[in-house]
Amino acid sequence: MENDGMENNPSSRNVLRKDNSSLDYGKDSGINLHGVLHVYSGNSVASYAENSERQRHVFHALQSLFQAAIEKLRFPQEGPLRIADLGCATGINTVSDVDFVVKTLRNLWRDGHSNGGGSVAEFQAYFSDLPSNDFNGLFNLLDRPASPYFVAGVPGSFYNVLFPTSSIHVCFSVMALHWLSQVPQAIVQKTSPLYNKGRVWINRGSQDIAEAYSKQSESDLNAFINCRAQEMAPGGVIFLCMMGRPDSWLPTEQVSVGGEFCGQDFEDAWDELVTQGIISSDLRDSFNLPWYFPTAKELRRAVENCGVFEIESMQVFEQVPSMPEEEFEEYIRDPKMFGLMKSNLVKSFVGSLIEAHIGKKCTDQFFQAFAEKAAALLHCSPPSRLVTCTVSSLIRK
Numbered sequence: 001m002e003n004d005g006m007e008n009n010p011s012s013r014n015v016l017r018k019d020n021s022s023l024d025y026g027k028d029s030g031i032n033l034h035g036v037l038h039v040y041s042g043n044s045v046a047s048y049a050e051n052s053e054r055q056r057h058v059f060h061a062l063q064s065l066f067q068a069a070i071e072k073l074r075f076p077q078e079g080p081l082r083i084a085d086l087g088c089a090t091g092i093n094t095v096s097d098v099d100f101v102v103k104t105l106r107n108l109w110r111d112g113h114s115n116g117g118g119s120v121a122e123f124q125a126y127f128s129d130l131p132s133n134d135f136n137g138l139f140n141l142l143d144r145p146a147s148p149y150f151v152a153g154v155p156g157s158f159y160n161v162l163f164p165t166s167s168i169h170v171c172f173s174v175m176a177l178h179w180l181s182q183v184p185q186a187i188v189q190k191t192s193p194l195y196n197k198g199r200v201w202i203n204r205g206s207q208d209i210a211e212a213y214s215k216q217s218e219s220d221l222n223a224f225i226n227c228r229a230q231e232m233a234p235g236g237v238i239f240l241c242m243m244g245r246p247d248s249w250l251p252t253e254q255v256s257v258g259g260e261f262c263g264q265d266f267e268d269a270w271d272e273l274v275t276q277g278i279i280s281s282d283l284r285d286s287f288n289l290p291w292y293f294p295t296a297k298e299l300r301r302a303v304e305n306c307g308v309f310e311i312e313s314m315q316v317f318e319q320v321p322s323m324p325e326e327e328f329e330e331y332i333r334d335p336k337m338f339g340l341m342k343s344n345l346v347k348s349f350v351g352s353l354i355e356a357h358i359g360k361k362c363t364d365q366f367f368q369a370f371a372e373k374a375a376a377l378l379h380c381s382p383p384s385r386l387v388t389c390t391v392s393s394l395i396r397k
Contacts (some may be wrong), residue, residue: 005299027326028217029356031145033182033290034130034157036356039089040348045340046367051348054322055175056093059241061320062391063100065237065313069318070104070170072312074235079103080122080150081169085174085369086158088127089349090138099127101170102149128162131155132352157181159223161232170227170237177242180290181220184212187288200270201262201289203254208249212337217292221302227366229308232396238309243274243293244390246316254293256388261346262289265377279358287357296390303394314392328385339375342383343367345385 039048059066075081083101088094102123127138133152142151156162158173159181186194187209194209197201202210228238245254255263270287273279296316303309331338347367355363 033179033353035129036132036178036352038132038134038352039091040351041090041137046344046347046351047347048345049204051345052089052091052093055393058098058320058387058389059093059097059174061388062317064173064240065391066241067104069239069312070101070110070238071108072393072395073108073170073237074395075109076235079117080124082124082126082163082167082233083149083367084126084128084154084163084168086171086173087179088128088129088138089131089176090134090141090339094127094138094175095141095203097165097174098127098149098170099123101172104169106148112114116295123354124152126140126152126154126160126168127161128154128156128378130157132193132277138145138194158197159220159227161227161230165230166233168228168231168236169233170239171232172239172241174241175243177221177224177240178244178291178293180213180292181223182216183288183290184216185352186212187217190282190285191311195285196288197285198341200284201254201291202252202254203260203263207250207252210354213292214251214298216296217294218302221294221299222305225302225306225309229396234396236396237312238392238394238396240299240390240392240394242390243291243387243389244299244316245293245295246318247295249295251292254291261342262291262350264381265342265370266346268373268377269366272369272373273362273366278362283358287354290353293388294390296392298389299392303392308397309394312393312395314390316388316390317385318323318388318391322387323385325385332383333393335378338378338383339371339373342374343371346370379396 040046041048043049079197083098084093085098105123110249127135129135133155135155139151154162158176170368184194186192187196189195194212196205199205214383230390232238255261261265270284272280274284296314300311300314303311331341349362356367358366
């Protein structure tokens, strides 16, 4: 595994890309994403294990596209077949996803769809995420008798090279690529005209600030695709499923009304902490979500700029169900239950960033306020169980 040049240390702010250039997290950002970002582990009500069913439901809705992508793999002449999950987090989702890949590959081989390859006897699965991820929890799930594949954890950012040249045959990333490598520098500098004062994200915000996020996403997508170009074996397959938006939507239109994970209720919860004197307005203003939901056009541009991948498919799905309709209807009948559900869901994957920014006690107060705001907005801003995803499958030339 390549050393990406960044120690697992909150004071470290630089990470090396594949060309050894430095990616600066910035002295004004307040958060070292590489050192603190992780989903909540364990089995509490706000843990990722208890709140990852929606991601699982989205993946199941799009699983046939993943299988179609895997079927395009040009099998190598000799094994092992190497599989990488980028942004794996922890919990059963990543294990189930890799199990699905291995099962599909075994069936393809057995059914004679190997495109003339030789003997493949073994599978190697790499689970990759930031060093702050709970790999111990993940490895406990993978401690199975007669495992169908070999296992390795690979800590590091997927905006860097993670694997040797031409070593990966199937690579996938599910609901992770909307995370940016950093918040754009100008957004967190108080003297900048783009300082995102009074807000913590870009959805339905300033066009100029959203454009700064768009440029950061463009840089990150280029880095991601170029790193994968180095790692993927010829004929290898990449499948990407991420939070996205239609090409016709502006960068300020990150999600549809009602479909937000972090919408007006999230912004209102920050304002509530300021109003109560729990945190200062400056502390709120210095926090910004490092998210950007790209269009298919934006992703296509990065792939075409790289020039070494065939685009097998690339499209935006606007109405992907994130939970069963009956379960959703049950939640929205009870505002308090809905508020708690949404608060726990968002805390499971954003809580670590907020805790690093304002501390544990204030974070607990924030998510209590968030639950209350989400419950209060339930009837005046009806929620949706549908999300928008940008989905693509690529083949290494």
